Amino acid sequence: MFNKILTRARTMSPWVLHFDCGSCNGCDIEVLACLTPVYDVERFGMINVGNPMHADVFLVTGTVNHRNKKVLRNLYDQIPDPKVVVAIGACGLTGGIFREAYNVVGGVDKIIPVDVYVPGCPAKPEAIIDGVVLGLEKLKK
Amino acid sequence: MFEMTPTIMRNFIGKRATRRYPYVVRPAFENARGVIYNDIRSCTFCGVCAAKCPSQCITVDKKAATWSCNPSACVYCGVCAESCLSGSLQQKCDYRKPVQEKEVIFLRGEINNNHNIPMAMKNE
Amino acid sequence: MTTSQGIIMILAGLASGPLLGGLIAGLDRILTARFQSRIGPPLLQPFYDVIKLFGKEKMVVNVWQAFCANAYMTAASISVVLFFLRSDLLLILFIQAVGAVFLVVGAFSSTSPYSQAGAHRELLQILCYEPLLIFVVVGIYLLTGSFKIESVYAWNQPVLLKLPFMFVVLSFVLTIKLRKSPFDLSTSHHAHQELVKGLLTDYSGSFLALTEIAHWYETVLVLGLCSLFWTTNPVGAILLVGLTYFLEIWIDNVSARLNWRWMLGYGWAMGVSLSLVNLVWLYAR
Amino acid sequence: MSKTIIPFGPQHPVLPEPVHLKLTLEDEVITEAIPAFGFVHRGLEKLAEIRDFHQMIYVVERICGICSMIHAMCYCQGIEELMGIEVPPRARFLRVIWSELHRIHSHLLWLGLFADSFGFESLFMQCWKIREKILDIDEATTGNRIIISVCVIGGMRKDISPEHVNWILSELKDVEREIKRLETTIMTDYTVMKRTVGKGVLTGKQAYELGLVGPTLRASGIAQDMRMLGYAAFNEINFEPVVETDGDCYARCKVRFRETLQSIDLIRQAIAKLPEGELAVKAKGRPEGEVISRVEQPRGEVFYYIKANGKKNLERLRVRTPTFANVPALLAMLPGMWLSDVPVIVLSIDPCISCTER
């Protein structure tokens, strides 16, 4: 019984932490656009907390490079369980158009385990909402 | 002070700006740049798309008659579809859905035989 | 008050925080969303948040912090229970202040600079609103001749009519206490703040949930204080509290965050002068 | 109180982008601020060696998602100059329209973030709500919301149809009305003024010597706007740079606010004069030589140095983006300020870190 309530609460209240891991701002502002009136993800209880210790869903946009991979790892470790990682945009998935550049390590999944991949360049807000919803499936288990 | 009042009062009384997305889906604009779709039966495996792709996510093997694309590296610029000589490559207006596993689109066709085996192969 | 009545009141006080406070928080979020042309979260959203937080992995920075979160929660709930028991106003205020200080101590005990700076600002906030609250209580005392809430209820006409300026001062305190713009200095409901979550940065999981519930208790307490200004009939009290809260949300939405210098200067200047005017006016009549 | 060091970023909600500012504080007053970069560095200029010069358009577009089209336009203008291509007039006017649309959406985005930096959440929401209309125009005309990929060497890929023209004009009218409603809030609201007036003052001389560009420089009273060079079709439409003289955050806010309205006017002019004709000329041959191309981005002057040697790939592509030039302003403005003013000052130069580091 309690578990059922807890699961429901978890899916109803995904607090997101957004980390721009070297994206071009495209996906970034689309993530922010999700919070604004036209998409308003607060309908689903999503709020941007900006503090890893409070977050449940980790939205990562952009390529990983040698400097920010440590930050990424660090942030990931600070998020308490249960957590969901959503990689956003072509850059977050594989490195996108930049994956052959010298300072690019590749997609987010090279550093931390990723649960949901949201393709697009930039990913549309609709796709980002879909992605978070898909990620919440993991919490139901 | 409080200069914002008329605006927020208008918001309070007026219609919400929110699109109730998952419940109400707005149709995509007709020339929105979404997923790349290859009609493998008419593909001639000329390789122009692979050469033009700025993200280098398309590989074409003429001998084996295969066409593959890594949609997670695709930047949806639409250059491949524009430059396709046979018109087999098209860009649809729907965006690609999020997935839990990365996939690679791998299509095999035979140039003279109208016969294709589209299949999605998992990456690594 | 009989013993059975007392027990009912204690239970009501204990329940009011998590239930009433949560509902108020939910309503607050919906109203804010409406002001911003959004739909906003469901009414029960704060409850989901808190339940979820209890289910999160425990990450304790240090033992102090766990203790402080609990102490804050206990103090806040005791002050509300005392309020429901119609006890001494001064006692209620001091217990509430002790709780608030525990929250700050917990934040100071961590090493995060955001948390430290947030705690620093919270102390300044406490410094700003506590004297004003005392003024309000003193005003009530001068009017009714007692610090007991009982005596306010015994008063035959709404206190608001005698202490209108005091009510303005109290709503000023309310803005600080509810962490609303322009005074969301130490921590803020939304993330876009220079101190991230400020004071609450290092509280996480169930401890954050505890501070959240404690905050609800405090909301109930401060709104309860507001309701004391209209005790003659419950409809009047609810209307007054509702209106004040609506006003708070409105101010939250039409103003930017200011810094603590402004808060201290403006708060004390305005609070003290308004209180004095009111007290002098009381005497003069 | 002894000195505290606050690490501002790389993950910080006020700055959506990863830049690290090491702030040394005494009480709440900043004594030193040193920025650290490298969190977004991808090495994009080097990609010119493996992508050919046509493909590079789409790469430079992704230097920055906010002013992407203007990057592509600047790059294309450089290559066109090298190859001696004359761009058809319709394409030049279309470039003006889309680049000004980008300016509006970037400025509105900035206004929102700026409002958020001083804790004015509803103003943030309002600005972003208006901005969605511009994004809809982008999506309807080009197919993508932000990175619109319309420029090619020799012209444009997409066209604006006559039905779209009318729709754009009516949408712009809405946008203009909504923005004008915010005017009193941004220009006269007590709390906004309290947080912005007199914060981060740069005199004209200081700003010029630091090599600042764009609205940051114009707010200090120097009328320097690359659109005065008359690239694309800016020489055929009326254009006056917006200048303010105070040089503080408030002045920078005013400049950007007025530019937003000005851009709407520029689009109207460009639409009124939009000539018929072909969209693009075919780019034949390979570029050779050195060229410098400059255009005005929402954040200021962007500077491209292109060196080509007649091969498919460029020999060197160097991009100096506006924020790169504006970063020294931060070092000059931050010391002596309050911690609570840091977000306001940092955002007042409209930092775009992915531009800066490429």
Place this chain on the structure above:
Amino acid sequence: MIEHVVSISLENVVGETAKMKVEGYRFVTLSCVEIDETTVDILYHFDKDFQLKHLRLTAPKDSPVPSISPVYFAAFLVENEIQDLFGIRFQGLAIDYDRTLYLEEEVKKTPFCKYVVIKTKPPL
């Protein structure tokens, strides 16, 4: 095409830029291009009333270039960038990131030079 180019040498870099400052030019940026195994080309761009003027310095890779950041403070950022990407050392930088502006310590190669330069601290 580039006009108004003045060639300068290592000795008079600072002198020439100081002259530009006196004439009222605004510092735009530096561009660095690798020419061959031993030399790079550094272009100093200045702007005045929308007219660009350039100083071209052909510098050897191994000897440090005098920094112009004491003259134009804004130059420190781009000089640090060149230090990172090309391995050229600048002497007298206002703020020296010691080649960690963009790249991490563990990156040992200078990405823009085809001929790898392992960097050392400049002689003091």
